[in-house]
Amino acid sequence: MTALAAVLVRDMRIAVRVGGGALMGVLFFLVVATLVPFALGPDLALLQRIGPAILWLAALLASLLALDRLFAADHEDGSLDLILTGRTPLELVVLVKGVAHWLTTGVPLIVAAPLIGLMLNLDARAAGALVLTLLVGTPALTFIGLIGAALAVTLRRGGLLLAVLVLPLAVPVLIFGVAAANAAVIGPVPFGTPFTILCALTLASLVVGPFAAAAALRQEIE
Amino acid sequence: MAIADLANPSRFLKFANRTLPWLGGLTVIAFAFGINQAAIAPDDYQQGATVKIMFLHVPSAWLGMLAWGVMTIAALGTLVWRHPLADVTAKAAAPIGAAFTLMCLITGSLWGRPMWGTYWVWDARLTSVLLLFLLYLGVIALWRTVEDPSRAARAAAILTLVGAIDLPIIKFSVDWWNTLHQPASVFRLGAPTIDRSILIPLLIMAVAFTLLFFTLLLAAMRNEILRRRVRTLRLLQANAAS
Amino acid sequence: MQATAHVDFIVAAYAAAIVIVGALIGWVLLDYRTQLRRLADMEKRGFTRRSATERTGPTAEKAKADA
Numbered sequence: 001m002t003a004l005a006a007v008l009v010r011d012m013r014i015a016v017r018v019g020g021g022a023l024m025g026v027l028f029f030l031v032v033a034t035l036v037p038f039a040l041g042p043d044l045a046l047l048q049r050i051g052p053a054i055l056w057l058a059a060l061l062a063s064l065l066a067l068d069r070l071f072a073a074d075h076e077d078g079s080l081d082l083i084l085t086g087r088t089p090l091e092l093v094v095l096v097k098g099v100a101h102w103l104t105t106g107v108p109l110i111v112a113a114p115l116i117g118l119m120l121n122l123d124a125r126a127a128g129a130l131v132l133t134l135l136v137g138t139p140a141l142t143f144i145g146l147i148g149a150a151l152a153v154t155l156r157r158g159g160l161l162l163a164v165l166v167l168p169l170a171v172p173v174l175i176f177g178v179a180a181a182n183a184a185v186i187g188p189v190p191f192g193t194p195f196t197i198l199c200a201l202t203l204a205s206l207v208v209g210p211f212a213a214a215a216a217l218r219q220e221i222e
Numbered sequence: 223m224a225i226a227d228l229a230n231p232s233r234f235l236k237f238a239n240r241t242l243p244w245l246g247g248l249t250v251i252a253f254a255f256g257i258n259q260a261a262i263a264p265d266d267y268q269q270g271a272t273v274k275i276m277f278l279h280v281p282s283a284w285l286g287m288l289a290w291g292v293m294t295i296a297a298l299g300t301l302v303w304r305h306p307l308a309d310v311t312a313k314a315a316a317p318i319g320a321a322f323t324l325m326c327l328i329t330g331s332l333w334g335r336p337m338w339g340t341y342w343v344w345d346a347r348l349t350s351v352l353l354l355f356l357l358y359l360g361v362i363a364l365w366r367t368v369e370d371p372s373r374a375a376r377a378a379a380i381l382t383l384v385g386a387i388d389l390p391i392i393k394f395s396v397d398w399w400n401t402l403h404q405p406a407s408v409f410r411l412g413a414p415t416i417d418r419s420i421l422i423p424l425l426i427m428a429v430a431f432t433l434l435f436f437t438l439l440l441a442a443m444r445n446e447i448l449r450r451r452v453r454t455l456r457l458l459q460a461n462a463a464s
Numbered sequence: 465m466q467a468t469a470h471v472d473f474i475v476a477a478y479a480a481a482i483v484i485v486g487a488l489i490g491w492v493l494l495d496y497r498t499q500l501r502r503l504a505d506m507e508k509r510g511f512t513r514r515s516a517t518e519r520t521g522p523t524a525e526k527a528k529a530d531a
């Protein structure tokens with residue numbers, strides 16, 4: 001277990017350092033959320049209506065940003081080969097890297113969301129529902145993103161391909177995340193229905209993501 | 223000649239060269255019959271003549287899903303058995319599947335405008351089919367971006383397997399959710415709910431389109447095998463020049 | 465009757481189908497000709513496949529491809 005803990009700590013340390021992408025994710029989140037009112041105009045009622053959707057979209061894009069380097073950096077400096085030839089199962093290492101990614105990218109987003117929600121005129125109830133859906137949904141974004149990151153690992157400018165591959169798979173998470181966030185405020189669907197499905201998506205991605213990503217890594221690196 | 227003999231690309235080429243003219247001819251005959259039947263089919267009591275769009279929309283929907291199904295089986299062939307033709311099949315099927323999915327979306331949209339009053343609606347069936355189209359584009363992008371064909375095949379295989387989850391979602395979306403798109407009327411428990419005068423042309427067109435799909439697939443597989451030969455020769459040439 | 469009002473959509477749908485199917489057939493045919501031309505080109509320059517007979521199969525090609 002110490003090997004996995006070491007991977008976790010290492011990934012988190014790298015992410016937090018300069019160029020690591022952890023704080024960049026939150027910054028991007030802030031930028032997107034700021035840009036939207038400029039594009040839409042300051043109609044507060046409108047912003048409140050679509051606020052959860054904007055923040056979910058921004059969270060998805062911010063997650064994608066940080067995924068780009070997740071495996072590519074390790075591939076470039078050779079640590080991926082070490083991981084592949086090590087004794088720890090690759091699926092577990094990938095899982096742990098996903099956890100590290102979520103802790104450094106997803107959690108700051110969740111913390112920042114209510115504050116940015118203020119800018120979009122979200123009331124306490126909406127912000128609370130949003131935070132809950134992000135809490136449950138951002139892990140899904142991370143673990144689905146792992147698949148794309150693994151498939152694109154050997155490519156030099158794999159970032160765009162990664163996004164193209166990940167987005168169709170992440171759409172259901174987006175749909176149910178926003179549906180749950182809206183349901184708490186607008187109804188008529190009870191919050192529980194889309195929220196439960198969101199939970200199911202996250203749990204499924206926790207399993208499928210690492211397995212698919214590990215398989216992809218093995219095939220790509222040979 | 224057993225089916226397993228087809229695994230040899232050279233033998234497959236011979237098989238394709240012999241079979242394609244017959245398959246193509248059969249396709250043309252099926253379409254001639256199908257379009258004739260479609261033209262003389264009666265108007266639906268609700269939809270009027272726009273029901274004739276269904277003769278395009280329903281087969282293209284089935285084919286869009288069939289193609290991904292073929293790719294999924296090929297993906298298993300690539301990853302589990304390393305079957306030589308599996309890579310070729312998967313790569314050949316992707317653009318064909320994408321084209322039929324696009325046709326499904328376009329014809330469905332043109333049907334929806336007069337019937338529902340809108341070209342598009344974000345219900346579960348339409349959204350999941352659109353996602354399938356995006357997945358096709360993603361897999362094609364993957365094929366084109368990874369340089370080595372074997373690596374590309376394996377990466378595409380993994381993406382295909384992950385994306386296959388969309389197929390049951392599409393199929394059951396009209397049952398699970400309250401959608402604008404109507405529920406299943408052909409493939410369902412109990413008898414189909416469409417009247418025979420429209421069901422028969424629909425089935426004939428479906429057969430015609432399926433024959434077209436396999437004709438195109440066979441031809442595209444042949445092209446892909448030839449393309450790999452060209453690539454091998456080019457590598458040979460590059461090595462000889464250096 | 466609604467039918468005549470919607471004939472534009474029916475025609476458009478069939479036109480779209482013809483364009484898409486036509487594009488598919490065209491792509492397959494063009495690609496075929498391109499590959500045959502390239503193979504003939506290679507043959508002219510003297511590069512042929514080592515397996516002139518049926519005996520060597522995919523393994524020979526794969527070995528060359530991996531080389």
